[in-house]
Amino acid sequence: MKIEILKEIIKKKSSKEQFAVLTNLSNGNSEIFEFGKPLSKDFENYKNEIENYYNLKKNGTINGTQIFILNYIKPIEVIIVGAVHITQYLIDLIKNFNFVITIIDPREYFTTEKRFQNIKIINEWPNKALEKIQTNSNFALITLTHDPKIDDPALNHALKNKFFYIGALGSKKTHENRCKRLKEAGFNDKEINSIHGPIGIKLGGKSAPEIALSIVVQLVSETNKISLKSRN
Amino acid sequence: MSKSFEIILEKANSWIESNQKVVLATVIQTWGSSPCQVGSRMIVNEKGGFLGSVSGGCVEANVINECMELIKSKNSFKKIEFTILDENAWSVGLACGGEMAVFIEQINL
Incomplete structure (x- = not known):
């Protein structure tokens, strides 16, 4: 491989x-x-097969040829609302995966660079912050403030824009109240039930790193489900 | 899902910028059960330093040696195949009973 290709990748x-x-x-x-x-001479004879592998996001040697294809898939975008203690552990765990992270929190004392290094932080209210991002079903939302005035606008946005994963922190009681508010806002049961709340898999722990781990496990599991679907 | 290949390629670039020769190893085919999927990568420099993985540890040492040999040779690439481990011999092989092919290539300036 030429160094130019490596740099371009x-x-x-x-x-x-x-x-x-x-x-x-x-x-x-x-x-x-x-x-x-257009492809160069080395590859142009295999254009159809290459496009086929590319569309299926399949890696491998194309049957009966000496052509190897390795796909670089668009990363999943994860929006985290709330720059809280759990978020710090979450960032630490999530960085090993192919996610692009954005943290939104209007509270300046939470969003200092010292707490979150090399992470994109938008220090605004979610509805204003989300106006600036072109979101779609390749996005995941994690709300961690359990404050309705911060979390709710983000949940509304994620449901409307069909995020593939939405998880909201809060006790069962908090989540029940949240569901009621969403219903009043006009969302149907199917939409509301698509929210993972209380967020995370059942891990049995209550400390911040344990909650962060349970969230990452759920997010990765749901992400793998959609990437499998897109292959079938 | 993993972000490791991104880290690997950036490291390869930084080794080259510090004037080291680098070989990229990629799993190009697997048969049966094998621990690393097609597309798994590892980089090796002339000193034997490496990052990433092409198996669960079964054939890494062999791939590293092959990569260092490649740097010394005049060739710029090579395909290596690994088959089922002979349990009675202290040879390189895949304990899981799989087979795999690894493509190793020099990063050319």
Whole structure:
């Protein structure tokens, strides 16, 4: 692989787009594939097969050829509302996975850089902050403030924009009240029941790192479910 | 799902910037059960330093040696195949009973 390709992969990864890297195993040549862009002589004869693998996000050697394709999948975007103690542990665990994180919290004393290094933080109310982000079903929302005036607008936004995962922190009682408010806001039972609340899998712990772990497990599990669906 | 390949490629780039020769190893095919999926990667530098993984530890040492040999040789790439472990021999193999192919390639300046 040429160093230019390596540098381009690193650059492209940060632009969050889907692409693939092709390698001709018989001569070692490799190049970056983007849908619709012309291929070089090494690969142009296999255009259809390459596009097929790309669309299925499948990695491997294309049958009967010496062409290897490795897909770089668009990362899932995770919006965390609330820059609280649990969030610090959550960030620590989540960074090993292919997620792009944004933290939203209007409370300045929580969102200091000292608490969250190298993480995108929007220090505004969720409805204002979410106006600036183009969201879709590739997004996940985790609300951690259990304060309705901060969490609710974000939950409304996530339900309307069909986030694939929505999880909300709070006791069963808090969640019941939350569901009532969402119902009053016009959401149906199916939409409201799609919210994971209380958030996280049953791990049996109450400390901040344990809650963070239970949230990450649930998020990863739900993310794997959708990536399996998109393959079938 | 994992972010490790991103970290690996950035590390490869930083090794090259500090004038080290680097080989990229990629799992290109697996048969039967094997611990790492196709696309798993590892980088190796001329000193034998490595990052990432191509198996659960079964064949890493062998791949690292192959990568260091590749740096010394005139070739820029090589395909290595690993088969089922012979349990009676202290040889390299996959304890899980799988087979795999690894493509190793130099990062060329």
